[in-house]
Amino acid sequence: MxxxxxxxxxxxxxxxxxxxxxxxxxxxxxxxxxxxxxxxxxxxxxxxxxxxxxxxxxxxxxxxxxxxxxxxxxxxxxxxxxxxxxxxxxxxxxxxxxxxxxxxxxxxxxxxxxxxxxxxxxxxxxxxxxxxxxxxxxxxxxxxxxxxxxxxxxxxxxxxxxxxxxxxxxxxxxxxxxxxxxxxxxxxxxxxxxxxxxxxxxxxxxxxxxxxxxxxxxxxEESLRRSEERFRTLVDSAPVSISIFQDGRVRYANPACVRMTGYSLEEQMAMDTMRMVHEDYREQVSRRIEAILSGKAKPSQYEMKIITKSGEERWWLVGASLVDYEGRPAVLGIGRDVTENKRAEEELAWALEVNKAVAELSSRLLATSSIEDISYAVLEIARRLTGSPYGYVGYIDTDTGYLVSPTLTRDIWDECGMEDKKVVFKEFTGLWGWVLENRRPLLTNRPREDGRSRGVPHGHIPIERFISVPAQVGEILTGQISLA
Incomplete structure (x- = not known):
């Protein structure tokens, strides 16, 4: 029975x-x-x-x-x-x-x-x-x-x-x-x-x-009622997000899901579920939901980004499976916030990459004699660490005080359309000049809007972001690394 x-x-x-x-x-x-x-x-x-x-x-x-x-x-x-x-x-x-x-x-x-x-x-x-x-x-x-x-x-x-x-x-x-x-x-x-x-x-x-x-x-029915009460208590007190999706909407969300997303249950039930999914993951999540509902996907776990009500991006580890909800197929989702874990992993990966770069640079410096080769070795590793397409390394000529940047000739000149190209700079102007004059690093993602900028000459490569660090030995300015 x-x-x-x-x-x-x-x-x-x-x-x-x-x-x-x-x-x-x-x-x-x-x-x-x-x-x-x-x-x-x-x-x-x-x-x-x-x-x-x-x-x-x-x-x-x-x-x-x-x-x-x-x-x-x-x-x-x-x-x-x-x-x-x-x-x-x-x-x-x-x-x-x-x-x-x-x-x-x-x-x-x-x-x-x-x-x-x-x-x-x-x-x-x-x-x-x-x-x-x-x-x-x-x-x-x-x-x-x-x-x-x-x-x-x-x-x-x-x-x-x-x-x-x-x-x-x-x-x-x-x-x-x-x-x-x-x-x-x-x-x-x-x-x-x-x-x-x-x-x-x-x-x-x-x-x-x-x-x-x-x-x-x-x-x-009495046994079922008691089981449902125990299950509801377990779900409501769970530290992870538990929710049920059906027809593109949340049909149920436990208190942890409300707390972790910032959206109330009523808000989640009224909104398109994809609003909470980061745009980079919406297509992937939609395909997974379709596969689960069609019975073609087995229960699995995957990482994705969500957007909370406050606009914060958070990493979740999500498990999803097919369930029957009120007589129709639905998707049961269980999500755990792993943002701090992801950050720790990224920081560890960055530290390992930096240590690797330092070791590589040390090895190359020992085998390199010219200032040009040393500058290019430093630039190559700096570009790799930051993912920057352009950059230069320059040194201060101790006799003239000019900035000399031999690395400009290797990569940038082929793409630069300026008529007057040079590697020796007598005057320090614009953002890079500010770094040298003030002996302070600078980072901006909107260089054209920065009041210290003097713009770029006609034919210059586009500058979408800019980071520059002065090189010093004690109080003596010795050079500069800039990336864009």
Missing amino acids: RGNRAVRLITELGAGDHLCCIYETEEEHRAIITPYMRLGLERGEKVLYIVDARTASEILEYLERDGVQTRSYLQSGQLRMLTVEDSYMKGGVFDPDGMIELLSQETELALSEGYSALRVTGEMTWALRGLPGSEKLMEYEAKLNQFFPGKACLAICQYDRRRFGPHILLDVLTTHPIAVIGTEIYDNFYYVPPEEFLGGALPVKALDARLRNLRERGRA
Whole structure:
């Protein structure tokens, strides 16, 4: 007894399951039967469909419209379309035991052919035509519940509510452990075990079964309520962000998620979830969500940046998986703020890179004699550490006091369009001159807006950012390193 609820998706059905499908529209019929058959084919099961109210062509069209190439399955024998005469009425009379024996033989045949199970579904409208033995239909349905347990076989018995009367459908519900009503799948609250159904005094047995199910349901609901309370307490007190996403919106967020993002639950539920994702990661996150909802992605962890309500960028380690929320697929996200860890990793990586650069520079200086080579070695490492495309290293000529920058000729001159190019500077002007005159470092990401700037001559390479440091020995100015 699992309780009266939409317990499972069609994908969760497996060997041993016996279902009735009570539908009222062709759309409902197609919505259940198509994935039921397609999943069987995809999972390497043998699929049998027994037609009556519809033709085999109509059912095959269901599959074709869902992207299934039926011809190959028909040719291999994995998919078979049977008639009522091939199955229920084989021999001209419906015999419950004979039909169950046929199912048993077909199951053994499917396994011997290498299939993992036999998946069957049949249209039951034939029983309305008064055919010989059709009055034993409910006996057959009850006996199937003795056959299916432990067998590599599952089946859906199809009942069109527009054609079957209420008294028959009540018995149908009584004899099927799982019921599909429309497009929802339920563990059947009204199911009566076969030994009770076939044992006589059915009204009394049915009443006993329903009273027993009521008591079991009450106990199950109380147990579920206590479990939900414990789960809610755990989630609400968790130090990590826990949230549920559905249809591009947050459907639930725990207090930690509210605290970590700065957005209240109401704000998160009203806004587009992607607003909280850094623009560099939105496409990646969207693809992951689509993959999870389609069932193509396994639970995994990945790092991403979020934007808090205050505009702060934070690093999160996120785990995401597929869940069912209020009867529909959703994404469960669990996020842990790892910003401080990322900063520590970056600082460590930077320290290692600097130490490596210092060691490399020391080695190169020992092997280099000219001031030009020394300057270029220093510039090369400085550019690598800062990721700067341009730069220069210059030294102060001790005789003239001029700045001499031999490194300008190696990289910059090919790109510079200035007519008057020089490597010796007698006057210290602009931002670089300010650094030398004041013997202080300078960093700006908007050099053109800096009041100390004198602009750049026509043809000069563009300067989008600027950092410069004076080189000194004690109080003596010896040179300069500048990067842009």
